[in-house]
Amino acid sequence: MTDIKTWIDNEVKSNDVVLFMKGTPDAPMCGFSGRVVQILDHLGADYKGINVLESGEVRQGIKDYSNWPTIPQLYVKGEFIGGCDIVTEMFQSGELKTLIAEKTAA
Protein backbone atom coordinates (compact mmCIF):
# COMPACT_ATOMS: atom_id res chain seq x y z
CA MET A 1 0.00 0.00 0.00
CA THR A 2 2.82 2.36 0.84
CA ASP A 3 4.43 1.57 -2.49
CA ILE A 4 1.38 2.46 -4.55
CA LYS A 5 0.91 5.66 -2.56
CA THR A 6 4.49 6.63 -3.25
CA TRP A 7 4.06 5.82 -6.94
CA ILE A 8 0.89 7.94 -7.21
CA ASP A 9 2.49 10.76 -5.26
CA ASN A 10 5.40 10.76 -7.68
CA GLU A 11 3.11 10.71 -10.74
CA VAL A 12 1.00 13.68 -9.65
CA LYS A 13 4.03 15.70 -8.60
CA SER A 14 6.29 15.00 -11.57
CA ASN A 15 3.62 15.67 -14.24
CA ASP A 16 1.85 19.03 -14.55
CA VAL A 17 -1.54 17.59 -15.47
CA VAL A 18 -2.48 13.99 -14.70
CA LEU A 19 -5.79 12.30 -15.38
CA PHE A 20 -6.59 9.00 -13.66
CA MET A 21 -9.17 7.45 -15.96
CA LYS A 22 -10.78 4.29 -17.26
CA GLY A 23 -9.15 3.53 -20.60
CA THR A 24 -6.69 5.79 -22.38
CA PRO A 25 -7.04 9.32 -23.84
CA ASP A 26 -7.29 7.70 -27.29
CA ALA A 27 -9.80 5.07 -26.18
CA PRO A 28 -11.73 6.03 -23.03
CA MET A 29 -13.68 3.11 -21.58
CA CYS A 30 -16.23 5.15 -19.65
CA GLY A 31 -18.38 8.14 -20.56
CA PHE A 32 -17.25 10.19 -17.57
CA SER A 33 -13.56 9.65 -18.31
CA GLY A 34 -14.28 10.38 -21.97
CA ARG A 35 -15.86 13.72 -21.13
CA VAL A 36 -12.81 14.89 -19.15
CA VAL A 37 -10.54 13.79 -22.01
CA GLN A 38 -12.64 15.87 -24.42
CA ILE A 39 -12.40 18.91 -22.18
CA LEU A 40 -8.63 18.63 -21.73
CA ASP A 41 -8.14 18.09 -25.46
CA HIS A 42 -10.37 21.06 -26.21
CA LEU A 43 -8.26 23.24 -23.92
CA GLY A 44 -5.11 21.95 -25.62
CA ALA A 45 -3.77 20.78 -22.27
CA ASP A 46 -0.67 18.62 -22.21
CA TYR A 47 -1.61 15.83 -19.83
CA LYS A 48 -0.74 12.32 -18.85
CA GLY A 49 -3.54 9.75 -18.80
CA ILE A 50 -3.21 6.85 -16.38
CA ASN A 51 -5.46 3.89 -17.09
CA VAL A 52 -6.71 2.54 -13.75
CA LEU A 53 -8.20 -0.51 -15.46
CA GLU A 54 -4.68 -1.83 -15.97
CA SER A 55 -4.09 -2.17 -12.26
CA GLY A 56 -6.48 -2.93 -9.43
CA GLU A 57 -3.86 -1.53 -7.10
CA VAL A 58 -3.82 1.85 -8.84
CA ARG A 59 -7.61 1.86 -9.16
CA GLN A 60 -8.09 1.46 -5.40
CA GLY A 61 -4.91 3.36 -4.57
CA ILE A 62 -5.99 6.61 -6.23
CA LYS A 63 -9.35 6.49 -4.45
CA ASP A 64 -7.57 6.21 -1.11
CA TYR A 65 -4.92 8.76 -2.04
CA SER A 66 -7.49 11.41 -3.00
CA ASN A 67 -10.18 10.39 -0.53
CA TRP A 68 -12.51 10.38 -3.54
CA PRO A 69 -14.73 7.43 -4.45
CA THR A 70 -14.89 7.65 -8.22
CA ILE A 71 -12.85 7.73 -11.43
CA PRO A 72 -11.93 9.96 -13.33
CA GLN A 73 -9.77 12.17 -11.14
CA LEU A 74 -7.83 15.18 -12.35
CA TYR A 75 -4.63 16.50 -10.80
CA VAL A 76 -2.90 19.75 -11.72
CA LYS A 77 0.55 20.36 -10.25
CA GLY A 78 0.00 17.81 -7.53
CA GLU A 79 -3.33 19.34 -6.48
CA PHE A 80 -6.53 17.32 -6.70
CA ILE A 81 -9.03 19.28 -8.81
CA GLY A 82 -11.98 16.89 -8.83
CA GLY A 83 -13.95 14.39 -10.86
CA CYS A 84 -16.06 14.70 -13.96
CA ASP A 85 -18.72 17.03 -12.51
CA ILE A 86 -16.27 19.53 -11.04
CA VAL A 87 -14.08 19.50 -14.15
CA THR A 88 -17.16 20.14 -16.30
CA GLU A 89 -18.36 22.96 -14.04
CA MET A 90 -14.92 24.58 -14.02
CA PHE A 91 -14.61 24.21 -17.79
CA GLN A 92 -17.98 25.88 -18.37
CA SER A 93 -17.11 28.79 -16.09
CA GLY A 94 -13.68 29.23 -17.68
CA GLU A 95 -11.90 28.49 -14.38
CA LEU A 96 -10.24 25.35 -15.63
CA LYS A 97 -8.56 27.06 -18.56
CA THR A 98 -7.21 29.77 -16.26
CA LEU A 99 -6.10 27.27 -13.66
CA ILE A 100 -4.19 25.10 -16.11
CA ALA A 101 -2.64 28.11 -17.82
CA GLU A 102 -1.51 29.63 -14.53
CA LYS A 103 -0.30 26.44 -12.93
CA THR A 104 1.60 25.14 -15.92
CA ALA A 105 3.19 28.41 -17.01
CA ALA A 106 6.93 27.91 -16.92
Add this chain to the structure above:
Amino acid sequence: MALGPTGTNIKDKLTRAFQPQLLDVIDESHLHAGHAGSHPDGESHFRVKIVSEAFAGKSRVDMHRMVNAALADELKSRVHALAIQASEPK
Protein backbone atom coordinates in the same frame (compact mmCIF):
# COMPACT_ATOMS: atom_id res chain seq x y z
CA MET B 1 -39.78 9.81 -13.39
CA ALA B 2 -40.76 8.71 -9.88
CA LEU B 3 -37.90 7.58 -7.68
CA GLY B 4 -37.51 3.95 -6.69
CA PRO B 5 -36.46 2.78 -3.22
CA THR B 6 -32.77 3.63 -3.71
CA GLY B 7 -33.55 7.11 -5.03
CA THR B 8 -35.97 7.75 -2.18
CA ASN B 9 -33.34 6.63 0.28
CA ILE B 10 -30.79 9.01 -1.25
CA LYS B 11 -33.27 11.86 -0.95
CA ASP B 12 -34.03 11.05 2.69
CA LYS B 13 -30.39 10.79 3.66
CA LEU B 14 -29.43 14.06 1.98
CA THR B 15 -32.41 15.83 3.53
CA ARG B 16 -31.39 14.67 7.01
CA ALA B 17 -27.69 15.41 6.50
CA PHE B 18 -27.91 18.88 4.94
CA GLN B 19 -31.43 20.32 5.46
CA PRO B 20 -31.14 21.56 1.88
CA GLN B 21 -32.97 24.59 0.54
CA LEU B 22 -33.13 22.88 -2.80
CA LEU B 23 -32.79 19.17 -3.46
CA ASP B 24 -33.39 17.37 -6.69
CA VAL B 25 -32.59 13.68 -7.03
CA ILE B 26 -32.86 12.43 -10.59
CA ASP B 27 -32.62 8.79 -11.62
CA GLU B 28 -30.66 8.76 -14.88
CA SER B 29 -30.19 5.00 -15.01
CA HIS B 30 -32.18 4.68 -18.22
CA LEU B 31 -29.56 6.84 -19.97
CA HIS B 32 -26.92 4.29 -19.06
CA ALA B 33 -28.82 1.04 -19.61
CA GLY B 34 -26.42 -1.68 -20.71
CA HIS B 35 -23.31 0.41 -19.91
CA ALA B 36 -20.65 -0.62 -17.42
CA GLY B 37 -22.05 -0.52 -13.91
CA SER B 38 -25.68 -0.38 -14.95
CA HIS B 39 -28.08 -2.64 -13.09
CA PRO B 40 -30.86 -4.60 -14.82
CA ASP B 41 -33.41 -3.11 -12.42
CA GLY B 42 -32.13 0.45 -12.83
CA GLU B 43 -31.36 2.78 -9.92
CA SER B 44 -27.63 2.68 -10.68
CA HIS B 45 -27.00 6.21 -11.99
CA PHE B 46 -28.23 9.30 -10.18
CA ARG B 47 -27.85 13.05 -10.48
CA VAL B 48 -28.19 15.20 -7.40
CA LYS B 49 -28.72 18.95 -7.34
CA ILE B 50 -28.41 20.30 -3.86
CA VAL B 51 -28.23 23.77 -2.31
CA SER B 52 -27.53 23.98 1.41
CA GLU B 53 -26.14 26.35 4.03
CA ALA B 54 -23.94 23.43 5.07
CA PHE B 55 -21.80 24.13 1.98
CA ALA B 56 -21.07 27.77 2.83
CA GLY B 57 -17.41 28.53 2.34
CA LYS B 58 -16.54 25.00 1.20
CA SER B 59 -14.54 24.18 -1.90
CA ARG B 60 -16.18 22.14 -4.63
CA VAL B 61 -14.10 19.14 -3.66
CA ASP B 62 -15.23 19.47 -0.03
CA MET B 63 -18.91 19.76 -1.03
CA HIS B 64 -18.67 16.62 -3.13
CA ARG B 65 -16.84 14.77 -0.37
CA MET B 66 -19.64 15.68 2.06
CA VAL B 67 -22.33 14.37 -0.29
CA ASN B 68 -20.36 11.22 -1.06
CA ALA B 69 -19.78 10.60 2.65
CA ALA B 70 -23.51 10.92 3.39
CA LEU B 71 -24.21 8.32 0.70
CA ALA B 72 -21.24 6.03 1.36
CA ASP B 73 -23.41 2.93 1.81
CA GLU B 74 -25.32 3.49 -1.43
CA LEU B 75 -22.10 4.14 -3.38
CA LYS B 76 -20.59 0.92 -2.07
CA SER B 77 -23.52 -1.17 -3.22
CA ARG B 78 -26.11 -0.30 -5.78
CA VAL B 79 -25.13 3.11 -7.03
CA HIS B 80 -22.48 3.08 -9.74
CA ALA B 81 -22.46 6.78 -10.56
CA LEU B 82 -23.54 9.89 -8.74
CA ALA B 83 -23.36 13.19 -10.56
CA ILE B 84 -23.33 16.06 -8.09
CA GLN B 85 -24.14 19.73 -8.48
CA ALA B 86 -23.74 21.22 -5.03
CA SER B 87 -23.67 24.84 -3.97
CA GLU B 88 -24.37 27.19 -1.12
CA PRO B 89 -27.38 29.52 -1.30
CA LYS B 90 -26.72 32.61 -3.40
